[in-house]
Amino acid sequence: MNGSFGPATTAAEVLEGVDLTGRRAIVTGGGSGIGLETARVLAAAGAEVTIAVRNTDVAGFRVEPLDLADQESVARFVRRWTGPLHILVNNAGVMATPSTRTREGWELQFATNHLGHFALAVGLHPALAAAGGARVVSVSSVGHINGDIDFDDPNFLRRPYDPWQAYSQSKTANVLFAVEAAKRWAPDRIAVNALNPGRIASTGLGRHLAAPPASFDPAGATGVTVKDIPQGAATSVLLAASPVVEGVTGRYFEDCQEAGPHQPGVRRGVAGYALDPERAARLWELSLTLIGQAGA
Template identity: 70%
Template sequence: MSEARITTPFGATSTAAEVLAGVDLSGRRALVTGASSGIGRETARALAAAGAEVTLAVRNPEAGAQAASEIAGATGAAVHVAPLDLADRRSVRALTDAWQGPLHILVNNAGIMATPLGRTPEGWELQFATNHLGHFGLTTGLHGALAAAGGARVVNVSSVGHINGDVLFDDPHFTRHPYDPWAAYSQSKTANVLFAVALARRWAADGITANALNPGRIAATGLIRYVDPASLPPQSFDPEGRTGVSVKDIPQGAATSALLAGSPLVEGVTGRYFEDCEQAPLVTPGVRRGVAPYAIDPERAERLWSLSEELLATPLPTA
């Protein structure tokens, strides 16, 4: 992180609508995963309000249709729905094969957190498969559309939880290590950051930028449905912000995603990790803010890319 840190006039309490106020995204096409609710929906709404044509990629098409109708009615924008199950390679491939034309903005927002042990038909641990591998397959499958857009942006929604652990390169699916839901979540969120670092380097010649972000702790989203508050990592919840962690509402939680997806303030910025609408510094011990050095390490990023390609090259499981 030798380059100058990126800051903006916005901060922790800014909303997605405020970040994109006055921004014109007319003629741009955006795809947001997990956009039927929570910060994904709010990110999609902000992009649509700025004039973008938005596709909501969702597991539940009925919920997606309801969200699309509400967003279109509120913004007047064209809003579409595409079915997507990130843990199912056939579903990911169906979306990428069906996509036509350029894609200017891809927000990899969907995710699951601290789930009981689950595995895909391939035997892959469910959080790593959903949060990282699904988005890796989606993004690489849309490479042609992103390159065709000229100046496309990829935005990976990570988490401050990444500071709790690196990718377990020797056992990413917990076949030898005892399964821990938070360790699995942490490695998947670290993977989101490393993926952006690798994308930034590999796709720079195509004019594609890629960044990752921590949206902050957000009240009342579906992400916490598996979580027992007593199981939260130490210092992970502090409503008064004494440890650097305060609760945001959904419009505030979507602000950094909206900034990276559509704001001219970060035009050309790539390979970085943001929180509270600015580039995050390296993590300070005892404070749940900042980015862990291992999450932005170029060698680890390349190692993850190779691992991801290897996994996604395995034969599809039989139905």
């Protein structure tokens, strides 16, 4: 690992001198914020980048429509894709939304942040395998430390809806996806890793927010800094394309380094349950069942 990379490293600095000519990449939610910066830096290094977004009015890139909360939209995107895929950055997400359900009856954050990306990655698996040495990046959050997955009621059908519990659960799912995909897809030479981009100023992710609960307040927490967008995209870009992490898979990163275990009272690190292989396998099977029902 490059010890010179850290919280202040920018995405452009991560890929300085890296040539991605001939590589094809997809960035979900690449129309703004750290997704747009991720796409911009990958393209600047020579990659052919497709931005997958609901609002396709984005200049300067190949743009394809994708609504992660709509399984039919995901299936259409997968059907349209042809040829190999070297980089998939599952970046799009929603946070702390009001109680909302998809047409399948799924809670919106779980449906968008996890199930949509899960269906996308599984659908694109043949393209990733065809690339030889592909990478999948799952953008999670330090918010995952606030909640494991409720496997008995992931869609809040029986328990009272809480927007922050729903968000935390979906972000834990992003990490568990990386753990299980890394295991299943290792024979195809597909590396899959998750990350916390950090606390980013000036993105649209918080548009649904009232005040977060005290447990989400990073004030005074050791090592927590507010990043700008180029810094916020750095860890995504590292995992997507840097030779520094060649061969690394099934891990969780923050500040361009592999994260250590979460310590109580500090908004850093990875929760043990998010890396648990039994939970990861269980989530995979649950997700296959849910998207299979959606497509039935």
